[in-house]
Amino acid sequence: xxxxxxxxxxxxxxxxxxxISGFRHPLTGLDHIAAMVAVxxxxxTLGAPAMWLLPVIFPMVxxxxxxxxVLGVPLPAVETCIALSGVMLGLAVALAARPPLWVxxxxxxxxxxxxxxAHGTELPHAANPLTxxxxxxxxxxxxxxxxxxxxxLTRWGWGRLTxxxxxxxxxxxxxxxLFGYL
Amino acid sequence: xxxxxxxxxxxxxxxxxxxxFAGALHPLxxxxxxxxxxxxxxxxxxxxxxxxxxxxxxxxxxxAAGLAAACNRDGAGVPPPTLIGLxxxxxxxxxxxxxxxxxxxxxxxxAAGLAxxxxxxxxxxxGGLALVKMALGAWLSLTLAVLNVAHYSARLPAYRWVxxxxxxxxxxxxxxxxxxxAFALRR
Numbered sequence: 001x002x003x004x005x006x007x008x009x010x011x012x013x014x015x016x017x018x019x020i021s022g023f024r025h026p027l028t029g030l031d032h033i034a035a036m037v038a039v040x041x042x043x044x045t046l047g048a049p050a051m052w053l054l055p056v057i058f059p060m061v062x063x064x065x066x067x068x069x070v071l072g073v074p075l076p077a078v079e080t081c082i083a084l085s086g087v088m089l090g091l092a093v094a095l096a097a098r099p100p101l102w103v104x105x106x107x108x109x110x111x112x113x114x115x116x117x118a119h120g121t122e123l124p125h126a127a128n129p130l131t132x133x134x135x136x137x138x139x140x141x142x143x144x145x146x147x148x149x150x151x152x153l154t155r156w157g158w159g160r161l162t163x164x165x166x167x168x169x170x171x172x173x174x175x176x177x178l179f180g181y182l
Numbered sequence: 183x184x185x186x187x188x189x190x191x192x193x194x195x196x197x198x199x200x201x202x203f204a205g206a207l208h209p210l211x212x213x214x215x216x217x218x219x220x221x222x223x224x225x226x227x228x229x230x231x232x233x234x235x236x237x238x239x240x241x242x243x244x245x246a247a248g249l250a251a252a253c254n255r256d257g258a259g260v261p262p263p264t265l266i267g268l269x270x271x272x273x274x275x276x277x278x279x280x281x282x283x284x285x286x287x288x289x290x291x292x293a294a295g296l297a298x299x300x301x302x303x304x305x306x307x308x309g310g311l312a313l314v315k316m317a318l319g320a321w322l323s324l325t326l327a328v329l330n331v332a333h334y335s336a337r338l339p340a341y342r343w344v345x346x347x348x349x350x351x352x353x354x355x356x357x358x359x360x361x362x363x364a365f366a367l368r369r
Contacts, residue, residue: 056277056349059353059354063359066361070365071367072368120364129366132365133358133361133365134358141350
């Protein structure tokens, strides 16, 4: 307790700073992490081609949302929709929902817009644009891949239960944000 | 696109380095170039292996033409938003992975070659042997970069998950391009 506060301050200028800042951004909110992992989990639950299509769609649509946010164009109920994304995607995983591919893709794309917008409006002004974008997209993609990797546990009976329980946890996190407990 | 402000993507030539190596590094130190080079290499790698070298040849010739045209000019390079837009378009082609006719790949290779060659030309004021060495280094570097990415991506196993992984990388290039354009519009 007597130790003075460490100098954690950092600038976000420069290529490396921009990359680190962009990479950290999607990892700083549990609601974002939960939803992105849920996309991968759901994709793995649905199997090919959804397993790969959803992580292809999400970054592109999220970037569109990010662009809208960067340009300062407002969207309604962004935080509510982000919390709802955790609830809906978590439920889809927990219930092992198998809608038509276009429904799953549309749902993921819809929520991706809001996640992107939230990140876009919060972007640090000093960030190096390209390295920030590279870090941001890579971190998002890696979260999806983590979800897919965990989702591959569905090959085993105990794995299916684990994945569905994970979906339940994500739903709980979504509700937590929706009602302001988190 | 001409109305967009330039992004601060300028880079300094490495001091004390031989002109050939400085020229070779020149195109690889610009992030927007890397976006286009990676995307184009993946796009060419998705095509028929037998026609890979023809597409790389088109890129190489276009890069030489771009370099030659820009070497003696005092003007600015290619506006960064144009380069980003080109990378975005190529990333979209990779991501969609449709059975594109060969002319689509050749057009992308020619456009990328011209743009990157033009943008990699030695700075105004460089003359004589230094100019030739820097231009040669830039041309070699551009050609080898595309050749390497295209060659190794063409040799990737034909497993579906591998090919989809390439499409995922294409979607990341698109996403990065969209965000960069938004940054450019904001400034």
